[in-house]
Amino acid sequence: MKMACHKCAEKAVIALQHGELCKNHFLSYFEEKVFTTITKHDLLNRKDTIGIAASGGKDSLTVLYLTKKFLKKHQFPSRFFALVVDEGIAGYREHTLKDLEMFCKKQQIELKKVSFREAWGATLDEAHPKINKDTKKKPCTICGVWRRSLLNRHAREAGATKLVTGHNLDDEAQAILMNMFKANVGLAASLGPKSGIKEREGFVPRVKPLYFCTEKETRLYAFLKGFTVNFAECPNAREGFRIAIRDFLNDFEGRYKGTKQSIVNSFLEILPLLKEKARQDTTHPQACERCGEPARQTVCQACALQEVLHAP
Amino acid sequence: MNITVIHERKRATEHLSFAGKSVFDLLQQINVSPEAVIVVRNNDVLTENEILNDNDEIQLLSVISGG
Ligand code: SF4
Numbered sequence: 344m345k346m347a348c349h350k351c352a353e354k355a356v357i358a359l360q361h362g363e364l365c366k367n368h369f370l371s372y373f374e375e376k377v378f379t380t381i382t383k384h385d386l387l388n389r390k391d392t393i394g395i396a397a398s399g400g401k402d403s404l405t406v407l408y409l410t411k412k413f414l415k416k417h418q419f420p421s422r423f424f425a426l427v428v429d430e431g432i433a434g435y436r437e438h439t440l441k442d443l444e445m446f447c448k449k450q451q452i453e454l455k456k457v458s459f460r461e462a463w464g465a466t467l468d469e470a471h472p473k474i475n476k477d478t479k480k481k482p483c484t485i486c487g488v489w490r491r492s493l494l495n496r497h498a499r500e501a502g503a504t505k506l507v508t509g510h511n512l513d514d515e516a517q518a519i520l521m522n523m524f525k526a527n528v529g530l531a532a533s534l535g536p537k538s539g540i541k542e543r544e545g546f547v548p549r550v551k552p553l554y555f556c557t558e559k560e561t562r563l564y565a566f567l568k569g570f571t572v573n574f575a576e577c578p579n580a581r582e583g584f585r586i587a588i589r590d591f592l593n594d595f596e597g598r599y600k601g602t603k604q605s606i607v608n609s610f611l612e613i614l615p616l617l618k619e620k621a622r623q624d625t626t627h628p629q630a631c632e633r634c635g636e637p638a639r640q641t642v643c644q645a646c647a648l649q650e651v652l653h654a655p
Numbered sequence: 656m657n658i659t660v661i662h663e664r665k666r667a668t669e670h671l672s673f674a675g676k677s678v679f680d681l682l683q684q685i686n687v688s689p690e691a692v693i694v695v696r697n698n699d700v701l702t703e704n705e706i707l708n709d710n711d712e713i714q715l716l717s718v719i720s721g722g
Pocket residue numbers: 430432482483484486487577578579580581721722
């Protein structure tokens with residue numbers, strides 16, 4: 344039995360909670376959802392200069408393409424550029440970088456590249472064994488801390504007032520559950536379509552246009568648009584805990600459509616309270632005395648890791 | 656019936672003898688969540704209710720990103 348689109352009776356490509364959609368109706372549904380997220384949650388405005396964190400994966404290509412399309416549609420004069428961090432992970436990043444370069448060239452999007460080697464003096468592959476020996480830190484921890492720092496610094500230095508990321512509904516639902524299971528309410532305050540607790544000195548606010556799009560919808564969009572995505576996988580497999588949460592959520596979503604959306608919706612209800620609480624609790628972040636990035640201590644986490652790396 | 660399944664991410668091909676009818680049945684048989692893949696036959700995206708035929712070649716596009 345072929346499922347038909349509930350809008351036009353063409354052959355369906357996806358069954359959503361509210362019905363089946365054909366290719367064309369799915370593409371417009373998806374774009375509409377992204378554009379509505381941007382306007383309703385005030386993610387971008389006409390005065391913004393926009394950095395887009397990119398990796399070459401489906402989420403980043405989709406968010407690059409749709410941010411560009413949104414700016415054009417609304418005739419925003421905003422300058423925008425893609426920003427990619429090369430962590431130096433052999434067998435992985437070089438492939439996604441190539442896809443990203445091709446994509447940006449074709450879409451005529453300016454691409455800025457920064458690398459761990461230039462910034463921290465070593466690739467992730469080189470740094471991890473050394474840092475791990477002294478601190479037991481996992482590659483993803485080092486990767487995340489260093490990448491966040493570089494994205495913020497280079498976005499700000501290039502004049503960006505917003506940093507767009509490709510986080511989707513699955514990422515968010517996973518993060519919400521992970522924080523809950525670990526009683527990490529403080530971190531929860533940095534989630535939401537627009538992250539950051541307050542206008543911190545030196546911190547470029549992060550926004551997530553794909554916030555309400557599931558991972559499956561995003562992959563389908565990228566496929567139907569013919570974006571080339573590489574399936575090289577990072578050899579430093581994700582945290583086991585996150586994978587367990589992801590599989591659990593997919594299992595639940597399969598049986599009860601709309602689960603991920605409901606988790607995120609309930610979270611959004613309480614998010615203002617969490618943000619308010621965090622606003623009262625936090626001590627003012629200061630500038631790292633090494634690199635000047637916002638930091639909780641005198642030296643930021645990224646510089647602290649670099650110190651471990653270069654310790655004699 | 657016989658079905659060939661190509662796993663894009665694992666870059667692996669699997670030949671199955673399939674006792675079910677639909678895409679949904681196939682995913683159950685190979686223990687893959689419908690949320691984790693896009694199912695493609697001859698460049699056509701299939702929904703879970705689509706009925707499969709003998710000797711179909713099915714491609715599974717992984718939904719999950721790599722890092
Ligand atoms: S899996 Fe870990 S090490 Fe690999 S890119 Fe992602 S965060 Fe970095």
